[in-house]
Amino acid sequence: xxxxxxxxxxxxxxxxxxxxxxxxxxxxxxxxxxxxxxxxxxxxxxxxxxxxxxxxxxxxxxxxxxxxxxxxxxxxxxxxxxxxxxxxxxxxxxxxxxxxxxxxxxxxxxxxxxxxxxxxxxxxxxxxxxxxxxxxxxxxxxxxxxxxxxxxxxxxxxxxxxxxxxxxxxxxxxxxxxxxxxxxxxxxxxxxxxxxxxxxxxxxxxxxxxxxxxxxxxxxxxxxxxxxxxxxxxxxxxxxxxxxxxxxxxxxxxxxxxxxxxxxxxxxxxxxxxxxxxxxxxxxxxxxxxxxxxxxxxxxxxxxxxxxxxxxxxxxxxxxxxxxxxxxxxxxxxxxxxxxxxxxxxxxxxxxxxxxxxxxxxxxxxxxxxxxxxxxxxxxxxxxxxxxxxxxxxxxxxxxxxxxxxxxxxxxxxxxxxxxxxxxxxxxxxxxxxxxxxxxxxxxxxxxxxxxxxxxxxxxxxxxxxxxxxxxxxxxxxxxxxxxx
Amino acid sequence: xxxxxxxxxxxxxxxxxxxxxxxxxxxxxxxxxxxxxxxxxxxxxxxxxxxxxxxxxxxxxxxxxxxxxxxxxxxxxxxxxxxxxxxxxxxxxxxxxxxxxxxxxxxxxxxxxxxxxxxxxxxxxxxxxxxxxxxxxxxxxxxxxxxxxxxxxxxxxxxxxxxxxxxxxxxxxxxxxxxxxxxxxxxxxxxxxxxxxxxxxxxxxxxxxxxxxxxxxxxxxxxxxxx
Numbered sequence: 098x099x100x101x102x103x104x105x106x107x108x109x110x111x112x113x114x115x116x117x118x119x120x121x122x123x124x125x126x127x128x129x130x131x132x133x134x135x136x137x138x139x140x141x142x143x144x145x146x147x148x149x150x151x152x153x154x155x156x157x158x159x160x161x162x163x164x165x166x167x168x169x170x171x172x173x174x175x176x177x178x179x180x181x182x183x184x185x186x187x188x189x190x191x192x193x194x195x196x197x198x199x200x201x202x203x204x205x206x207x208x209x210x211x212x213x214x215x216x217x218x219x220x221x222x223x224x225x226x227x228x229x230x231x232x233x234x235x236x237x238x239x240x241x242x243x244x245x246x247x248x249x250x251x252x253x254x255x256x257x258x259x260x261x262x263x264x265x266x267x268x269x270x271x272x273x274x275x276x277x278x279x280x281x282x283x284x285x286x287x288x289x290x291x292x293x294x295x296x297x298x299x300x301x302x303x304x305x306x307x308x309x310x311x312x313x314x315x316x317x318x319x320x321x322x323x324x325x326x327x328x329x330x331x332x333x334x335x336x337x338x339x340x341x342x343x344x345x346x347x348x349x350x351x352x353x354x355x356x357x358x359x360x361x362x363x364x365x366x367x368x369x370x371x372x373x374x375x376x377x378x379x380x381x382x383x384x385x386x387x388x389x390x391x392x393x394x395x396x397x398x399x400x401x402x403x404x405x406x407x408x409x410x411x412x413x414x415x416x417x418x419x420x421x422x423x424x425x426x427x428x429x430x431x432x433x434x435x436x437x438x439x440x441x442x443x444x445x446x447x448x449x450x451x452x453x454x455x456x457x458x459x460x461x462x463x464x465x466x467x468x469x470x471x472x473x474x475x476x477x478x479x480x481x482x483x484x485x486x487x488x489x490x491x492x493x494x495x496x497x498x499x500x501x502x503x504x505x506x507x508x509x510x511x512x513x514x515x516x517x518x519x520x521x522x523x524x525x526x527x528x529x530x531x532x533x534x535x536x537x538x539x540x541x542x543x544x545x546x547x548x549x550x551x552x553x554x555x556x557x558x559x560x561x562x563x564x565x566x567x568x569x570x571x572x573x574x575x576x577x578x579x580x581x582x
Numbered sequence: 583x584x585x586x587x588x589x590x591x592x593x594x595x596x597x598x599x600x601x602x603x604x605x606x607x608x609x610x611x612x613x614x615x616x617x618x619x620x621x622x623x624x625x626x627x628x629x630x631x632x633x634x635x636x637x638x639x640x641x642x643x644x645x646x647x648x649x650x651x652x653x654x655x656x657x658x659x660x661x662x663x664x665x666x667x668x669x670x671x672x673x674x675x676x677x678x679x680x681x682x683x684x685x686x687x688x689x690x691x692x693x694x695x696x697x698x699x700x701x702x703x704x705x706x707x708x709x710x711x712x713x714x715x716x717x718x719x720x721x722x723x724x725x726x727x728x729x730x731x732x733x734x735x736x737x738x739x740x741x742x743x744x745x746x747x748x749x750x751x752x753x754x755x756x757x758x759x760x761x762x763x764x765x766x767x768x769x770x771x772x773x774x775x776x777x778x779x780x781x782x783x784x785x786x787x788x789x790x791x792x793x794x795x796x797x798x799x800x801x802x803x804x805x806x807x808x809x
Contacts, residue, residue, distance in 0.1 A: 112736070119743070160729035201747045208740050215733065227733040234737055238744035253748075 104157040104166035107148045107174060108218070111211045114141035115204060122200035131192065134200035135185050138207050142182040146175045156579065158220065162282055165220035168579030169424075172572055173217040173355040176432055180348040181210040183439050183551055188340030190545030191446055191454070195338070197243050205242075206344060209235035213352035217359070222271040222281040225356065229267070229320070233260050236349060240337040252336025259319070259329045267316025273309030286364035302368050310365060314375055317360070320353035322402075323409045324382035331394075334402035339454065342398055343442035346405050347435045354412055354431055358424055361416060362580055369419035376417040381512055383410030388519035397445055397458050400523065401438070404482060407520055408434050414513050415497040418504035425577035426496035432569055433493040433562070437481050440555030444475040446548045449541040458527060463536020472531045474556035481559045483524040484517050489562035589629055596622035609655045617648045634716040 102109060118141070122134045149171050156167035185203050192198040212231030219225040237260060241253025275281055278289055290302055319326040334342045361372055387407020394400040412434070415427035447468070448455050465472035481490035494517060498510040562569075599622065602615040620643045627636035713721075723731055 161726045163727075163729045199747065201743055204743065205740070205747070208736070208743075211736075212733075223727070223730050224733075227730045227737070231733055231737050231740065234740050234744065238740075238747055241748060244748055 101159060104152075104159040105164060106152065107145050108211060108214055110148060111141060111145050111207065111214070114138075114145075115207045115211065118200075118204055118207070122204065125200070130200040131198040131202070132189065135189050135203040138203035139182045139185050141207065142178045142185075142210065146178040149174050149178070154575070154579065158284075162284065163221045163224040164215075164218050165283075166218055169355070169359065169428075169576045170214075170218040172428060172576035173351065173431075174214045176351055176435055177210055177213050177217070177348050180351065180435050180439065181206050181344065184340055184344035184348065186547045187343055187439070187443060187446060187551055188338075190548055191338065191340050194449075194452065194454070195243060197338070202239070202242060205235035205239050209233075209239070209344075210348065213348060216352050217355040219356065219359070220283045222274065222283075225360070226264070226268060226271060229356070230264065232349065232352060233264070233320075236260075236341075236345060239341045239344065240333055242341060243338045246336075248336035249338060252333045255329055255336075256333045263316045263319030263326065266312050266319070270309040270312025270314075270316060273312065274306050275309075277303040277305035277309065283359070283364045287366065290365060290367055302365075302371060307371055310372055311375060313360060314357070314372065314379070317353055317357045318379055321350055321357065321409045321413075322406055323379045323413065324386045324406060325379075327383070327386065327406050330406060331399045331402040334405075335396055335398045335456075339398065339442060339446055339456070342401070343439055346401060346442070347438050350405065350409060351431045351435055354409070354416075354427065358416055358427055359580065362419070362424060366419075366581070373417055373419055376413055377506070377509060380410050380413035380417055380509070383407060383413065384513055384516040385410075388516040391520065391523045394523070395457055395459065397456050397461070397527070400458065400527075401441065401445075404520070404524075405438070407516070408438075408482075411494055411497055411513055411517070414501045414506070414509055417506060417509065418500040420500065420504055421577050421581040422503055423497075423500040424580055425573050426493075426500040428573040428576055429496050429570060430493035432573065433481075433489045433559075436555050436558050437478050437490055440474065440552055440559060441478045441482070443548050443552035443555065444471055444478065447471045447544060447552065449543075450538050452541065458530055459534075461527060461530045462534035464531045464540065466536065467540050471552070474552050475531060476528050477556045477560050479524040479527050483521040485521070487563045489559045492562065492566065585629055589626065592622045592625040592629070596626065610652065613648060613652045613655055616651065617644050620644045620648060632715060634714075634719055637716075 114137075118134050118137055121137065122130045125133050152166065152171065154168040154171055156165060158165050185206050188202060188206075189198070192202060209232050212228050212233070212235070215228030216225065216232055219228050237253055237257040239253075240256045241250045243249035271281070274286070278286055280286060280289070290306075315326060319329075322330040334345065337345065361376070365372060383406050387403050387405075387410055391400050391403035391407070394403060408430075412427050412430045415423040415430060417423070418426070445456060446454070448460060448464070448471075450460070461475075464475070477488065481488035484491050484494040494513070498513055501507070501510040501513070596619055599615040599618040603612050603619060606612045606615060620639055624636040624639040624644075627633070627639060
């Protein structure tokens, strides 16, 4: 241990980059600051991903054992950095059109990503909580970024208040675990609650620690927007500026899911039976609510909120399996989910009429006629989210359900398949509106190249994932193996 | 002996001022008594050998929290007499809840067992090797927990950025200091020796007419102006 900071290099780099960009943003002329800082932030995130990709993947502890860099954290961090970079790129045109282009947007995304990367590298409850807060605080501000818009400020305030509540639950859980185990470190906890060895009798999980674990799961479920802690999601997603919603729906969820997997699999890895029922319950409730509540939605951002709740339910099916196979499936699912969701929000950002961004599902009517490529891309994303082969979304679901079946949770997999059939209804309804309904007004033809580019790339990735799935599957496999030792 | 006397003195004032906080009619007086209570609590910590907690109590609670309370109380026009109107009506309910809490506390206290080493620790809060507890805390904070400590600092930075993002507005009418224009200003101020007893008008030294001052140029604010 000591003070070897090499494992922390990606975070250190992002931190220094963020601080330097803060100064750059203040010193640059007003009109250009937003663009300059956004470009440099994306550059910093790309360099950060390269540093991670090039770094040593063997587990390394740093900073007094509070931080761990391993294959699992590296995989998630690259996902997060890429997601954040795309969220910054998606936002520039939107912020400019809404006249809220300020350089702080990119900085807040950068600092939030830094917090998320600390979350997935957390090796103690202290580091977990600090990382969680660092990632959440910028998100509250970002949700209210369109500060003259009533709904945006409402979203920010709601998110803030409920986030504080969730932090309270999480901290209560952490304090209970600490009180009953006497340590915050994941490694020591894993050791104390670990499997029996030749020289040691089987450990017991104190009842207080179980209660603490349930509270921790509740706090994380809030961040994941899993039922029954999902209430904030539709309002916050609808009210926030669309690029912020994209960031909330992707990076924030991926980080929380990664954190949940690490907490459940590392310190409490031997006690699957204790937390499995809770995760199964949350998973079923999320899948069902995601499937049924989305049917009645008229706003596409609200629909995406419910769709995201459903997706987290499917990902939790893999977590519930509690095996290396399950972790692997979750990681693949999260990666595919990130790409699909960012692409979908790219499509939403392409929908403009007379300079105004429209977000009602009925507004999509006639998209296929006027903007065939955008309609095709959105169609790909919708089919993929519904889990229709041979698109990427199908493989995510397939792996998750296979892991559940292997772990003896066949009924959970069956429930998942059934609810995804229900969910297919509203995904396909969007396709129907795009292709078969008559348009009321023409869409604007002017588009932002970054949004178009991201939408096209993510659509192609979703479409042709089947052709070249190897790299993602291998990386996820290595990451899962690193966690489940 | 002196420590014992000091303890009862500070504890007595602490309790008396705490009672005054809740009973004083004027809320400003209430906050001032709260500050007095904090000071006395800090003195109690000093007697117990916890000088770090004493400092923190004065700096954080008196310096920041109580002053904030004072601001809030003075700025918000709350009619406290009106707030107390329902006091008599709600008193029975309050008494019942207070009674339940008291019974619970008594039950806990009855079941309480002190750890065997607690008495020894209380008598010697300072570590035997002469390390003060400020130093001991600092050692832990900057070594084992430096990671969490630094993230906490970063969270505060983000909070600052967030507050600026959400609240700072540039009004075109705002008058800002233009340091460069101030320094560059010359020629309009002159010094003359005036004979004693002579009026300005008599000596013919009227104030020279001001040259048409250049209009202070609009300061580019967002790119690094002076707030």
